[in-house]
Amino acid sequence: MSYLEMRGIIRLYKESGVLANDKVDLSVEKNEIHAIVGENGAGKSTLMKILHGLERPDQGTITFRGREVSIANPLDADRLGIGMVHQHFQLIPQFTICENIVLGIEPKKYSIFFDREKARGRVMGIIKEYGFKIEPGLTVSQLTFGQMQLVEILKMLYRQADLLILDEPTSVLTEQEIKKLFTTLRNLKKIGKTVIIITHKLNEVKEISDRVTVMRKGKVAAVKKTAEVDRKELSRLMVGKSVLYDIERAELTRGLPVLELKEVTLRQKNQDMPLLDKLNLTVHASEIVGVAGVGGNGLAELEDVVTGLRRISSGEIYYNNNRITNSTIHELREQGLCYVPADRLYRGSSLRSSVKENMIITNSRNFQKAGIMSQKRVQDFADTLTAKYSIDGDTALPIGYLSGGNIQKVILARELEAKADFIVFSEPAWGLDIASSEFVYKKILQLREQGSAILLISSDLQEILTLADRVVVMYKGRIAADLANREITKEIIGEYMHGIRGDFEVK
Amino acid sequence: MNTFESSIPLIHNSVNIMTPFLLAAMGGLFTELSGMLNIALEGLMLFGAFFSVVFAYYTGSLFFGVLLGITVTMALSLVFGSITLYLKANVFITGLATNLFASGFTVVLAFHLFGNKGVILFQDLPELPKLTIPLLQKLPFIGDLFINHNIFVYLSWLVVIAAYLVIYKTPFGMHVRGTGLNARAIKSLGLNPRKYQLSAILISGFTCGLAGAVLTLNLGAFIPNMTSGRGWIALVVIYLGNRTPLGVLIASFIFGFAESFSNYAQGSINIPADFILAFPYLITVAALILHSMWKHYRVEAR
Ligand SMILES: Nc1ncnc2c1ncn2[C@@H]1O[C@H](COP(=O)(O)OP(=O)(O)OP(=O)(O)O)[C@@H](O)[C@H]1O
Ligand SMILES: [Mg+2]
Numbered sequence: 019m020s021y022l023e024m025r026g027i028i029r030l031y032k033e034s035g036v037l038a039n040d041k042v043d044l045s046v047e048k049n050e051i052h053a054i055v056g057e058n059g060a061g062k063s064t065l066m067k068i069l070h071g072l073e074r075p076d077q078g079t080i081t082f083r084g085r086e087v088s089i090a091n092p093l094d095a096d097r098l099g100i101g102m103v104h105q106h107f108q109l110i111p112q113f114t115i116c117e118n119i120v121l122g123i124e125p126k127k128y129s130i131f132f133d134r135e136k137a138r139g140r141v142m143g144i145i146k147e148y149g150f151k152i153e154p155g156l157t158v159s160q161l162t163f164g165q166m167q168l169v170e171i172l173k174m175l176y177r178q179a180d181l182l183i184l185d186e187p188t189s190v191l192t193e194q195e196i197k198k199l200f201t202t203l204r205n206l207k208k209i210g211k212t213v214i215i216i217t218h219k220l221n222e223v224k225e226i227s228d229r230v231t232v233m234r235k236g237k238v239a240a241v242k243k244t245a246e247v248d249r250k251e252l253s254r255l256m257v258g259k260s261v262l263y264d265i266e267r268a269e270l271t272r273g274l275p276v277l278e279l280k281e282v283t284l285r286q287k288n289q290d291m292p293l294l295d296k297l298n299l300t301v302h303a304s305e306i307v308g309v310a311g312v313g314g315n316g317l318a319e320l321e322d323v324v325t326g327l328r329r330i331s332s333g334e335i336y337y338n339n340n341r342i343t344n345s346t347i348h349e350l351r352e353q354g355l356c357y358v359p360a361d362r363l364y365r366g367s368s369l370r371s372s373v374k375e376n377m378i379i380t381n382s383r384n385f386q387k388a389g390i391m392s393q394k395r396v397q398d399f400a401d402t403l404t405a406k407y408s409i410d411g412d413t414a415l416p417i418g419y420l421s422g423g424n425i426q427k428v429i430l431a432r433e434l435e436a437k438a439d440f441i442v443f444s445e446p447a448w449g450l451d452i453a454s455s456e457f458v459y460k461k462i463l464q465l466r467e468q469g470s471a472i473l474l475i476s477s478d479l480q481e482i483l484t485l486a487d488r489v490v491v492m493y494k495g496r497i498a499a500d501l502a503n504r505e506i507t508k509e510i511i512g513e514y515m516h517g518i519r520g521d522f523e524v525k
Numbered sequence: 526m527n528t529f530e531s532s533i534p535l536i537h538n539s540v541n542i543m544t545p546f547l548l549a550a551m552g553g554l555f556t557e558l559s560g561m562l563n564i565a566l567e568g569l570m571l572f573g574a575f576f577s578v579v580f581a582y583y584t585g586s587l588f589f590g591v592l593l594g595i596t597v598t599m600a601l602s603l604v605f606g607s608i609t610l611y612l613k614a615n616v617f618i619t620g621l622a623t624n625l626f627a628s629g630f631t632v633v634l635a636f637h638l639f640g641n642k643g644v645i646l647f648q649d650l651p652e653l654p655k656l657t658i659p660l661l662q663k664l665p666f667i668g669d670l671f672i673n674h675n676i677f678v679y680l681s682w683l684v685v686i687a688a689y690l691v692i693y694k695t696p697f698g699m700h701v702r703g704t705g706l707n708a709r710a711i712k713s714l715g716l717n718p719r720k721y722q723l724s725a726i727l728i729s730g731f732t733c734g735l736a737g738a739v740l741t742l743n744l745g746a747f748i749p750n751m752t753s754g755r756g757w758i759a760l761v762v763i764y765l766g767n768r769t770p771l772g773v774l775i776a777s778f779i780f781g782f783a784e785s786f787s788n789y790a791q792g793s794i795n796i797p798a799d800f801i802l803a804f805p806y807l808i809t810v811a812a813l814i815l816h817s818m819w820k821h822y823r824v825e826a827r
Contacts, residue, residue, distance in 0.1 A: 108707070121710075131694050150749075
């Protein structure tokens with residue numbers, strides 16, 4: 019029996035209908051560094067939250083140190099010696115390092131007061147014992163990301179964790195900070211601790227881990243000894259085998275450029291690395307350009323920039339040869355842009371408005387007579403759309419009452435009906451079942467045949483390969499590859515996504 | 526009333542008048558720090574005002590009047606808090622509902638008990654105890670500030686000290702503040718943010734109950750909606766006080782002074798009465814503008 023055994027873990031998020039973990043088994047040996055990899059949404063964080071008691075599994079058992087345990091909340095996990103650093107820092111910026119570390123299990127004075135001196139003493143003890151250098155009196159908001167990470171680790175050590183879980187600890191760190199972190203992890207291993215680390219960076223997996231579990235779509239795809247796999251194989255395991263949809267993409271000759279990005283750069287305040295680094299990209303009429311990439315490499319930013327939600331720092335954007343750099347989303351919509359966001363709940367819809375209001379929200383003018391809405395026209399339009407897109411739900415109810423998939427269909431219906439000449443899709447099939455996805459795909463291809471230029475931003479490589487004429491892969495804010503969709507495979511895209519291929523060095 | 530015993534009546538009265546603001550704001554500070562805008566202060570205070578005087582009247586005891594008044598107010602805050610937190614209602618709506626409920630319910634109950642929808646006088650209530658130290662209260666300023674006040678004034682100061690200690694010196698206070706600053710972090714530690722928010726609301730029920738008692742027991746009467754916006758001003762006081770107990774104390778004093786000044790000016794200065802009556806509110810607006818300008822400036826300067 020291994021040190022940690024998670025068996026048959028199932029977790030369904032009822033709110034989103036996502037089966038985040040589907041009979042997942044994970045076993046970790048004592049004193050190893052175990053990596054977990056997988057694409058965005060594969061269910062890695064969910065599995066770790068279950069192990070740390072922040073989520074309850076619907077089914078499955080956890081055995082730790084040979085005993086079956088029930089972990090109902092993080093305090094239980096702490097007691098067992100399981101600590102976790104979350105994907106996003108869970109620190110209180112206005113508190114000091116010391117306060118953050120002891121929060122929840124503070125030493126007390128006269129049994130009601132917080133004993134600051136004792137807390138500081140203990141924290142200093144931990145810092146010294148593990149050979150770190152940091153002043154516990156500093157306020158967390160003054161720290162660098164690397165130092166914040168250290169505070170998170172100290173939080174675990176203060177709670178005497180023996181099994182340390184780190185969920186994407188490196189994504190916000192600089193190269194030097196990552197080096198330091200890895201040294202720390204190796205030292206912790208030396209003194210007998212066990213580490214689970216989630217990362218998207220395959221070179222890090224190779225560098226730090228002893229074994230690796232690959233997750234894909236809520237399941238475990240493989241468990242390997244790190245020494246026995248290379249990055250290519252890992253990348254292949256992550257993206258999985260191809261499933262083919264019953265969809266034909268007609269041969270079309272592409273038309274004139276519709277959207278052109280020239281040297282588009284997006285910077286963030288106080289950050290050296292630009293989020294988008296001199297992007298050059300053209301989308302033509304009758305063409306679908308698919309954009310792939312691992313989260314955090316500039317996809318979301320590209321989406322924001324082309325839809326006018328974020329102002330670029332430098333460069334130009336042209337739309338039908340008109341300069342539209344830094345136009346607002348409203349201006350762009352007036353000119354003929356359509357946008358189906360991934361974040362449907364907050365960006366795509368007004369949750370408290372009714373389904374029909376959401377259907378006409380972008381072109382309400384067409385339903386007015388002398389400035390007054392014609393309820394009949396609105397209702398007719400809504401009925402047509404619900405029938406055509408098989409939307410399940412009362413059009414008079416707030417859209418927030420529909421299931422995720424149906425909300426998605428409402429927004430798709432609205433945007434597809436607008437027949438714009440430039441459309442941005444972000445994850446168009448999220449939350450849809452296979453039949454609905456196929457329907458949407460056919461619609462998208464139909465728009466292409468009608469001459470629209472389409473930018474398809476997606477984490478689903480199969481979707482991109484099914485629909486796109488060209489595939490653009492983003493890596494670290496740049497375009498790592500711009501490939502015609504001929505004889506390319508998921509594996510090749512995956513390698514570009516993880517920086518295994520690519521003709522440039524990253525500084 | 527006792528203004529003649531004091532050398533600077535304006536100051537002496539300010540201290541009396543600020544007490545309900547101070548108490549309500551001190552409880553509101555807890556909810557504010559726990560990350561919730563508590564607009565129910567007004568209604569809670571009104572509940573406290575009504576029930577403490579009514580219970581004092583029936584029991585013939587100030588102590589039991591205040592105790593039961595606070596208990597009922599805390600019960601109302603418990604309902605308000607539970608609906609907000611566990612049924613996930615919008616805190617603004619439930620707060621507003623609490624205020625409307627308190628306003629209507631106290632009048633209806635008053636009518637039911639005393640057959641009167643207007644001012645209800647309670648004649649034979651015991652006197653509020655006072656601290657009198659004849660030697661010291663003659664001292665200008667110091668004497669006015671600290672001596673010859675009724676027991677509630679001193680209680681309110683104890684509340685300030687207790688609030689300070691709880692907020693900054695106890696794990697509970699750290700957790701409340703942590704909840705307001707980053708509830709997810711609190712949750713990731715296995716603590717329950719809602720528990721702290723509910724506790725904060727209960728604390729505001731406690732202090733608002735006391736604040737209400739100050740109003741009615743001082744006056745020996747209940748007047749429908751007699752809080753007349755004090756709960757809202759208490760909210761302003763929290764922000765002006767920069768969300769710290771000491772700041773709230775100072776801001777309360779400023780408002781107490783403004784109202785005291787307006788009372789005094791009505792009798793002696795030749796300014797239109799409407800303007801004088803509006804003075805405390807003008808101060809509120811001016812203070813808010815200054816406060817937001819100052820904040821804006823601080824952000825710019827960074
Ligand atoms: N609280 C939640 N409510 C509803 N759905 C959720 C919730 N948390 C996660 N999900 C969904 O569950 C799936 C798995 O999410 P999870 O966070 O475990 O993925 P992950 O592998 O950690 O991905 P990433 O690499 O992007 O962090 C996703 O589809 C996500 O949208
Ligand atoms: Mg994750």
